[in-house]
Every structure is written in C-alpha cells, then in structure tokens.
Amino acid sequence: MAAPSQNSRRNVASEKRPPKGAVPTVRYLAKLLKVSPTTVSEALRDLPRVRVETRLRIQKAADALAYRPNPLASAVMSEMRKNRRSLFRGMLAAVALDEPERPPAASAFFRAILEGATNRAKELGFGLETFLVGPRGVKIPRLDAILQSRGIRGVLILPAWDPPDFSRLNWRNYAGVYTDYLIENPALHSICSDHHRSMTSALERLHARGYRRPGLFLKSHQDQRLQRRWEAAFLAFQRHAPGLETVPPLVSDTIDRASFNAWFRRHRPDVVLGHDVRARDWMRECGAKIPDTHGFFCLNLAEHPEPCAGLDQQPEWVGARATEIVVGELHRNQFGIPDHPSLTTIVARWVDGPTIRGA
Incomplete structure (x- = not known):
C-alpha cells in the first residue's frame, strides 16, 4: 500500500472520525469518502476494476485511520454473496513445488503432512485447497491472482527438496508457514520434526x-x-x-x-x-x-x-500444527513476512520393530 502523504493525513484528519476507541469499518470509510462499501472493499484488495486515483485515495485514508480488515469476516461475506445456502468454513491454501528430482519415497511423508493439515483445518472450520507451483503447475504470479480472487489468505507451504523461493508472492496479503526446517525466501514461520x-x-x-x-x-x-x-x-x-x-x-x-x-x-x-x-x-x-x-x-x-x-x-502433527499457526495468524490479523520468524519442532516417536533386539 502506498505511503500516505502529509496532506492526505491532514485531509482525513479533518473529516469526522469514528468514536474514540472504535475501529474504522468499510462502511465508515465509504461514508467518509462518499463512495460505496463495495468500492472501498475492492480498493483495499487492490482490484484493478477500481480506478487508480480512487484506489489510492481509499488506501491512503484507510492507512491514515489505521484501518485493519477482518479477513475472516470479509471471506464469509464474499462466500455468502456467492451462495447464501452454503455453509462457509473458510479456505486455506497448501502450496507444493513441482520438483521432479524429489525422491519418490518422500511422497508418503508429503501426503501425511497434507492429511494432517486437511483434518485439522476441517476441525477449525476451514477447507484446504492444494496448489502446484512449477513446470506442471502455475507460476507464482498466477497463484497470487488465484488466491486473491478466491479470498484465500492463509498459506501452508509444503516441504521442498531444494531451497524454496516464494518471494514473488505478495505476502502483505497472506499469513503463511513452511512445513519444513528452513525457508529464507521469504523467512516465514516454520514447523518440522526435531x-x-x-x-x-x-x-x-x-x-x-x-x-x-x-x-x-x-x-x-x-x-x-x-x-x-x-x-x-x-x-x-x-x-x-x-x-x-x-x-x-x-x-x-x-x-x-x-x-x-x-x-x-x-x-x-x-x-x-x-x-x-x-x-x-x-x-x-x-x-x-x-x-x-x-x-x-x-x-x-x-x-x-x-x-x-x-x-x-509424526508428519500428520506437523501438518496439523502448521494449520493452527496459520489460523491463529488470521484471527490476529497478522499478515506479511514476520519480523521475527519462529521454528516449531515436533519430537519424533520411537517405534519398535523386528530389525533391532528387544529391550
């Protein structure tokens, strides 16, 4: 979002502000700027169908008033407009890289993480949709457009065999976590086995x-x-x-x-x-x-x-905990690349078997 100028801040400040302690809403911004709530909503999502000048004016006003959107409420309203009969549970994205060099044996571990994430998302009231990035999937700019058009703001990046690079995704719109040990482009919260x-x-x-x-x-x-x-x-x-x-x-x-x-x-x-x-x-x-x-x-x-x-x-627990982290960020309106990325680890479980002597 473009940084507001001094004049824009003074212009907004001169208008009627919401009561002390109240949070500015889309309807309040629409009334203040004399546009429709739909225009405000679309401008804040940076949709191109709103004229550039109008978009910038709305974004500057929202920034000056410290407006922060509620992503879950926005997604619910969007889904309700599409189908008022359906029960909306929200959507998260699980993003995988298309890596032909990944060993075939790793696929089972990969699937278990996805299964754990899917089950936990359902328990928390969310669906989980999988996207493939790479030669046999979509490019990152296209993924960005798809996620924004579907109102998906929570992103789980599945393990990559080589160092992953998702820096081209517009992270100011998303809360994200990586389900492996280390990601540097960008530096997100990570979760993996200890x-x-x-x-x-x-x-x-x-x-x-x-x-x-x-x-x-x-x-x-x-x-x-x-x-x-x-x-x-x-x-x-x-x-x-x-x-x-x-x-x-x-x-x-x-x-x-x-x-x-x-x-x-x-x-x-x-x-x-x-x-x-x-x-x-x-x-x-x-x-x-x-x-x-x-x-x-x-x-x-x-x-x-x-x-x-x-x-x-315990890859299922890795996936489940990753989902909890992303959903928690959504509830707290925490988007973008974290200032202090964290690493959460899951201790592996010992399994006895016929290939070692008994206790």
Missing part, C-alpha cells in the same frame, strides 16, 4: 539395548538441507556417550550397494541408522543376521511401509 533431539533420543535407547558401535549413513543432500542436524546429533552422542566405539558416518552424494558394503565391512557397526531400508539387504550380504547380530533403525518410517524399527516423525 531431528537433533530425535536422533539423540534414538541413540540413547539403542545404547540401552546394548549397541556400542552405531553407524549412520546419509545422502549429502539429506544432511545439508537440515543444516546437518542428523549428523551433528550423531557425532555429539558418539563423542560423549560412555563406552561407545567410533564409527565414522557414511555421508555421500550417492550411496549404493557397493559404497555401503565397503563402509560396513571396514567399520563394522553393530546397528545402522539411515533412511534407505535397502541397507538391510546389503547388511545381510555382508554376513549380518538382523536382529541377532546386528540392528537396523530407519530414520523416517513414513517413507517405508515394511515392518522396521525406527522413527515416526
């Missing part, structure tokens, strides 16, 4: 079950996108836990049967932690008898349906 704490807790329980040579394998990209939180927790535990023998992590751009088997034979871990469950077969090729002589622990069970011990990173 990878560091979850790794430490898992290692503590494996240690209690008698494992003394834990080994970790990760693809470099999985490590880097979380600012190496998996690896950092593993190395810290390895250094400070009593009675452990050091096994260097296998972190590489590509981890296949040959590279894994070479690492496993050389360093002889007694329990292996990682994402790729194919490692169980590779371990057996090297003579491991799971769970009798060795253990395997999966770091993300949502990506693999086979019975296995590991971590449930």
Whole structure:
C-alpha cells in the first residue's frame, strides 16, 4: 500500500472520525469518502476494476485511520454473496513445488503432512485447497491472482527438496508457514520434526539395548538441507556417550550397494541408522543376521511401509500444527513476512520393530 502523504493525513484528519476507541469499518470509510462499501472493499484488495486515483485515495485514508480488515469476516461475506445456502468454513491454501528430482519415497511423508493439515483445518472450520507451483503447475504470479480472487489468505507451504523461493508472492496479503526446517525466501514461520533431539533420543535407547558401535549413513543432500542436524546429533552422542566405539558416518552424494558394503565391512557397526531400508539387504550380504547380530533403525518410517524399527516423525502433527499457526495468524490479523520468524519442532516417536533386539 502506498505511503500516505502529509496532506492526505491532514485531509482525513479533518473529516469526522469514528468514536474514540472504535475501529474504522468499510462502511465508515465509504461514508467518509462518499463512495460505496463495495468500492472501498475492492480498493483495499487492490482490484484493478477500481480506478487508480480512487484506489489510492481509499488506501491512503484507510492507512491514515489505521484501518485493519477482518479477513475472516470479509471471506464469509464474499462466500455468502456467492451462495447464501452454503455453509462457509473458510479456505486455506497448501502450496507444493513441482520438483521432479524429489525422491519418490518422500511422497508418503508429503501426503501425511497434507492429511494432517486437511483434518485439522476441517476441525477449525476451514477447507484446504492444494496448489502446484512449477513446470506442471502455475507460476507464482498466477497463484497470487488465484488466491486473491478466491479470498484465500492463509498459506501452508509444503516441504521442498531444494531451497524454496516464494518471494514473488505478495505476502502483505497472506499469513503463511513452511512445513519444513528452513525457508529464507521469504523467512516465514516454520514447523518440522526435531531431528537433533530425535536422533539423540534414538541413540540413547539403542545404547540401552546394548549397541556400542552405531553407524549412520546419509545422502549429502539429506544432511545439508537440515543444516546437518542428523549428523551433528550423531557425532555429539558418539563423542560423549560412555563406552561407545567410533564409527565414522557414511555421508555421500550417492550411496549404493557397493559404497555401503565397503563402509560396513571396514567399520563394522553393530546397528545402522539411515533412511534407505535397502541397507538391510546389503547388511545381510555382508554376513549380518538382523536382529541377532546386528540392528537396523530407519530414520523416517513414513517413507517405508515394511515392518522396521525406527522413527515416526509424526508428519500428520506437523501438518496439523502448521494449520493452527496459520489460523491463529488470521484471527490476529497478522499478515506479511514476520519480523521475527519462529521454528516449531515436533519430537519424533520411537517405534519398535523386528530389525533391532528387544529391550
């Protein structure tokens, strides 16, 4: 919104103001500026059907009077005009990037976040519509236009495999949250699994079950996108836990049967932690008898349906909590890029399975 000039502030100040303590409304602005409430509403949404001069005059007056719209009331009125018989519950947007390079196994985790967000949105009286941005979807300017035309002001950005860039979205119109560890363009509130704490807790329980040579394998990209939180927790535990023998992590751009088997034979871990469950077969090729002589622990069970011990990173709760954050911002009229973006974390849940020895 354009910044009001000194003259515009004096002109508005000279008009009749609402009673002390009262909040300026669309109807009050319409009466003050001698236009219809519809014109005021459309000008404040920056719709092009209102003449530029009129739009600027209304926006300057609204800014000078510290007018703040109620997005939920505006959306309800809009929907009621479309269909007075329907029960309006509000709409949120879940936005995904079209990334062909994303591993197929990540799709299950992605779907679980979306399911959790959808269910929680319904409980809070909202619907959730999914949008795809990228080669097989829409471009960000087009997404911006769609969201504004549908009165959608709450945005959940779903996890991206590479650093996401949504800086071209007109964030002054939206409340948003990112359902992964880090977003910088723009810096929004984020929510994700607590990878560091979850790794430490898992290692503590494996240690209690008698494992003394834990080994970790990760693809470099999985490590880097979380600012190496998996690896950092593993190395810290390895250094400070009593009675452990050091096994260097296998972190590489590509981890296949040959590279894994070479690492496993050389360093002889007694329990292996990682994402790729194919490692169980590779371990057996090297003579491991799971769970009798060795253990395997999966770091993300949502990506693999086979019975296995590991971590449930609770993606449904990530989606549900993300929805709560956005709806809370809508109720508080908090739009735009936050001055102090926060990170909310969900601790993963330990799941016993047939790939480690019993307690």
